[in-house]
Amino acid sequence: MTAVAPDGFAAGPTGTGETAGTDGEATGTDGGATGAGGGANGGDGGEAGVGGGETGADGNESYRLNVDGFLRTVNGARLGDSLLTVLRDTLGVTAVKDACEQGRCGACSVLLDGRLAASCTVLAADADGTRVVTVAGLGGAGLARAVRAMFLAEGAVQCGFCTPGFVVAVTDLLTRHPDADEEEIREALAGNICRCTGYGRILAAVRAVQAERSLLRSGDAHSSGQTQRPPDGGPDGG
Amino acid sequence: MLAAAHDSGAAVALLGGGTDLVPALRSGERVAGVVVALRRVLELRVRGAGADSLTIGAGATYTDLAGWSLSPGLARAARVVGSVQIRNTGTVGGALGSARPAGDLLTFLTAADAEVLTASPRGLDRQPLPRFLADGLAPDALVTAVRLARPGGPQVYLKIGDRQAAYPAVVSCAVLVDRVRHRLTCAIGGVGLLPARMGDAERYARDEVDWSTGTVSPTAARRFGDLVVEAAARITPALPAGPRGSAEYRWHAAGVLAGRAFARCLHVTAPPAGVPGGPAGDSAVGGQP
Numbered sequence: 001m002t003a004v005a006p007d008g009f010a011a012g013p014t015g016t017g018e019t020a021g022t023d024g025e026a027t028g029t030d031g032g033a034t035g036a037g038g039g040a041n042g043g044d045g046g047e048a049g050v051g052g053g054e055t056g057a058d059g060n061e062s063y064r065l066n067v068d069g070f071l072r073t074v075n076g077a078r079l080g081d082s083l084l085t086v087l088r089d090t091l092g093v094t095a096v097k098d099a100c101e102q103g104r105c106g107a108c109s110v111l112l113d114g115r116l117a118a119s120c121t122v123l124a125a126d127a128d129g130t131r132v133v134t135v136a137g138l139g140g141a142g143l144a145r146a147v148r149a150m151f152l153a154e155g156a157v158q159c160g161f162c163t164p165g166f167v168v169a170v171t172d173l174l175t176r177h178p179d180a181d182e183e184e185i186r187e188a189l190a191g192n193i194c195r196c197t198g199y200g201r202i203l204a205a206v207r208a209v210q211a212e213r214s215l216l217r218s219g220d221a222h223s224s225g226q227t228q229r230p231p232d233g234g235p236d237g238g
Numbered sequence: 239m240l241a242a243a244h245d246s247g248a249a250v251a252l253l254g255g256g257t258d259l260v261p262a263l264r265s266g267e268r269v270a271g272v273v274v275a276l277r278r279v280l281e282l283r284v285r286g287a288g289a290d291s292l293t294i295g296a297g298a299t300y301t302d303l304a305g306w307s308l309s310p311g312l313a314r315a316a317r318v319v320g321s322v323q324i325r326n327t328g329t330v331g332g333a334l335g336s337a338r339p340a341g342d343l344l345t346f347l348t349a350a351d352a353e354v355l356t357a358s359p360r361g362l363d364r365q366p367l368p369r370f371l372a373d374g375l376a377p378d379a380l381v382t383a384v385r386l387a388r389p390g391g392p393q394v395y396l397k398i399g400d401r402q403a404a405y406p407a408v409v410s411c412a413v414l415v416d417r418v419r420h421r422l423t424c425a426i427g428g429v430g431l432l433p434a435r436m437g438d439a440e441r442y443a444r445d446e447v448d449w450s451t452g453t454v455s456p457t458a459a460r461r462f463g464d465l466v467v468e469a470a471a472r473i474t475p476a477l478p479a480g481p482r483g484s485a486e487y488r489w490h491a492a493g494v495l496a497g498r499a500f501a502r503c504l505h506v507t508a509p510p511a512g513v514p515g516g517p518a519g520d521s522a523v524g525g526q527p
Contacts, residue, residue, distance in 0.1 A: 080263045080270065082256075102261045103324060104404035115301075118323040120264070121257045126275040169322070190403035191321020 063128045067093060068137025079125050083132065084108045086124035095136035095164055099193075106192030109165035110134050116172040118191070135164040144171050146209045156205040158196035166192050170206055178213060180206075241359045243272045244378040252276060252380065254332030255299060257324050282331065282382060290388050293355075296331025296381045300324070300343075309386075311393025311414065315346045318395070321403035331381045337371055337432075338406055339477055344371070345427030346395050348435060349412035350386040357382050371432045391415035391452070392503040396495045397427075409488050411466075411495035415503045420449040422503070426466065426492045429485075430473035439465035439496065453505040463497030 062075045067087065077090045084101070087093040087110075096119050097107035103121040110119045111133040119132075138144035147170050150156070157163050166189070173180060173188040180188065185206050186199075194202060243250045248271030253259055255277075262268040276282055282297030287308050294303070303309075303316035304325060319325055319342045333343040334354060347367050354370040356363045358379035365373075367384075375381060393414045397407035410427040422443035427433040439462050446458050470489040479485050 080273065082260045082264055085264070101264055103257050103320075106321065106323060109323060112326075115326045116322050117327050118257075121255070121260045121323070121327055123253055123256055123260050123263075123273065123275060125273075126253060126256070126277060129278075172322070188322055190401075191323040193404070 061125075063125055065091070065124065065127055065132055066130070067091065067132045068095075068134055069131075074124065077124060081124050083110070083119040083122040083124040083127050085120075087119060087132075087134070093134060093136070095134035097161055097164055099161065104191075104193070105162070106165040106169060107162050109168045109192065111168060111172060116169055116191075133168075135167045138168065138171055143174055143209070143213070146212055147171050147174070147205070150205040150208040150212070151202075154201050154205040154208055156197060156201040162192060162194045162196075166194065166202060170202075170209070174206070174209060174213070178210065180210075182207075240274055240380055241378045243274060246272070248272045250274060250377065252331075252335060254297065254329035254335065255327035256332075257320070257328040258332060258336045258338075276331070276380075284383075287388070291385050292388055293383050293385045294330055295383050296329060296334070298330050299326060300328050301326050303330070309389055311389055311395065311412075312346060312350075312386075314393075315342060315395035315412070318342070318397065318402060324403070330384055334370070334381050334384065335375060337374075339428060339431050339433075341427065341433075342395070342397065342407060342410060345397075345410040345425050345433045346393075346412040347384060347386065348427075348433040349414045349423045349425035351423065352384050352386040354381060355383040355385060356380060368432065387416075389414070390419065390421075391417040394499040394502045396499050398491050398495060399428075408483055409491040409495060411492060411499050413496065413499035413503050415452075417449065417452060420444065420447075422447065422500075424462075424466065424496055424499075426470055426473075426496065429470045429477060429488050429492055431475050431477055434469075434473045436466050436469045436496065438469055443500070447504060451505070453507050454500075456506050458504075459497045459501040459506065462500045463493040466496035467493035 061079065062073055065072050065074055065083075065086070072091050074086055074090055077086045081090075082101070084096055084098055087096050088098055096110060098120070099105045099107040101120045103118045106118060108119040109116060111117070111131075112122065112127065113130045144167070147167050151163060151167065156166075169189055169192050173185065177184060177188070182203065185203060189199075189202070189206075240250070240252075249269060250272045251259055251263075251268065251270035251274070253273050253275045259268065259273075263270060263273075276297060279297060282295045283302070284293075284295040285298055285302070285306065286293045292309055300316040300319045301322075304313050306313050316325065320328060330343065333341050337344065344367075352367045353364050354367055356365075356370075356375065356379045358376055362382075363379075364385070391414070393412070395410070395412045397410035399405060399408035408428050410433075412425050414423045416422070422440055424436040424439050424443075425433045426436060442465055443454075443458075443462060446461075447454050467489050470492040471485075476485060477488075483491075
């Protein structure tokens with residue numbers, strides 16, 4: 001069976017490279033930029049008005065989130081809740097970890113329309129209409145598989161609490177910069193904190209992924225490597 | 239919409255990237271009856287270039303700025319803010335709205351003589367950044383953009399502090415050189431409640447730099463740094479001392495950063511014979527603090 005909806009899977013990594021600049025526009029489908037209140041997205045998710053007059057002080061309107069390719073309806077969350085809170089407490093998505101809740105540790109990292117973000121700094125209701133991809137939605141093949149395998153092979157996982165965030169961040173990095181050097185890797189992962197490994201094993205894992213991937217695309221030069229990259233999206237072969 | 243929300247009497251919060259507001263809502267540090275989410279307002283994400291000015295929409299993220307070739311100095315400053323996660327979401331409007339005393343962008347924009355463009359039921363308005371920061375944003379107004387001059391020479395932004403990805407800078411410094419107008423501007427963040435311009439040091443630079451070649455004497459960077467230390471000690475109101483370091487430490491750090499940034503912006507002429515090494519060593523200091 002297919003463990004992961006191919007849809008959501010492709011949405012993540014491929015979106016990063018090619019559409020990052022325009023994604024924002026793509027999501028603004030409701031044209032409600034000046035307060036039309038566009039109901040098309042479900043709830044009152046248009047441009048604004050979170051917690052408008054028709055809801056109580058706690059504001060419990062429902063809205064929908066595209067999480068790992070599945071459209072999930074959110075009921076009963078407070079409209080001030082972060083995406084992290086809604087994913088874990090309302091939707092039961094535990095692939096994002098809750099640690100600092102201040103945007104500092106990266107344990108709750110997700111891809112939002114292909115862009116790496118800390119879900120604790122994102123208002124859940126404002127993510128209506130975007131594609132949210134957690135580590136569970138990265139899929140079981142291609143780059144994301146290689147990242148997970150190398151984290152295990154290189155001992156980059158100890159207590160494991162930071163690992164989901166790291167896997168998302170590393171997948172994002174290697175999608176954008178397959179050949180990142182050590183300084184670029186360190187810089188790109190600065191938003192993810194690991195208290196166990198001292199980062200050496202994590203760096204080694206990233207290097208191992210790069211080595212494996214460059215073997216895969218050896219022969220043809222750079223250009224073909226970049227055009228071939230996306231089909232991370234295939235269904236889980238099992 | 240914003241005005242209506244304001245008129246309803248509820249506590250209104252403007253949501254840019256969320257990197258400040260969402261954690262604050264979670265912790266209870268801030269309470270909002272209404273959150274106006276601005277991410278989908280595409281007009282706010284526009285960046286534009288005029289004959290001699292650049293306009294940056296309030297919704298532009300640090301990542302947007304980091305790749306902007308029209309303002310390489312601002313791009314480099316944006317690249318050293320926070321982490322990838324923060325840069326992908328944090329916005330220019332959020333930096334202005336939150337107005338953290340050591341906000342990276344604020345220091346750079348203060349040195350750049352930036353103007354803040356706002357919209358409210360009373361119409362469009364623009365004001366110099368220092369006045370905007372001093373007065374604060376009216377409750378029914380919205381920052382739409384920030385405007386600054388096109389770069390006219392080298393621009394260097396340096397900062398010092400704890401782990402960059404997790405904490406704002408303790409002290410920051412921006413030095414901008416305008417070779418056309420023979421001007422150098424310098425702002426220091428993290429010493430006062432708001433970023434401050436270093437007038438004496440700027441005047442010293444104006445007189446000291448050989449503007450035909452963009453060079454300065456080897457001792458100039460140190461003197462420039464000393465003037466910044468003196469000016470930093472006079473900044474009022476000062477940030478209270480605390481976990482961010484003593485006032486003396488921050489004055490000293492301001493001087494070191496300013497001297498370094500100054501040396502990186504300008505060519506230092508060869509040191510006079512008999513002064514081995516000399517202050518030219520300042521410019522050799524490599525990495526970011």
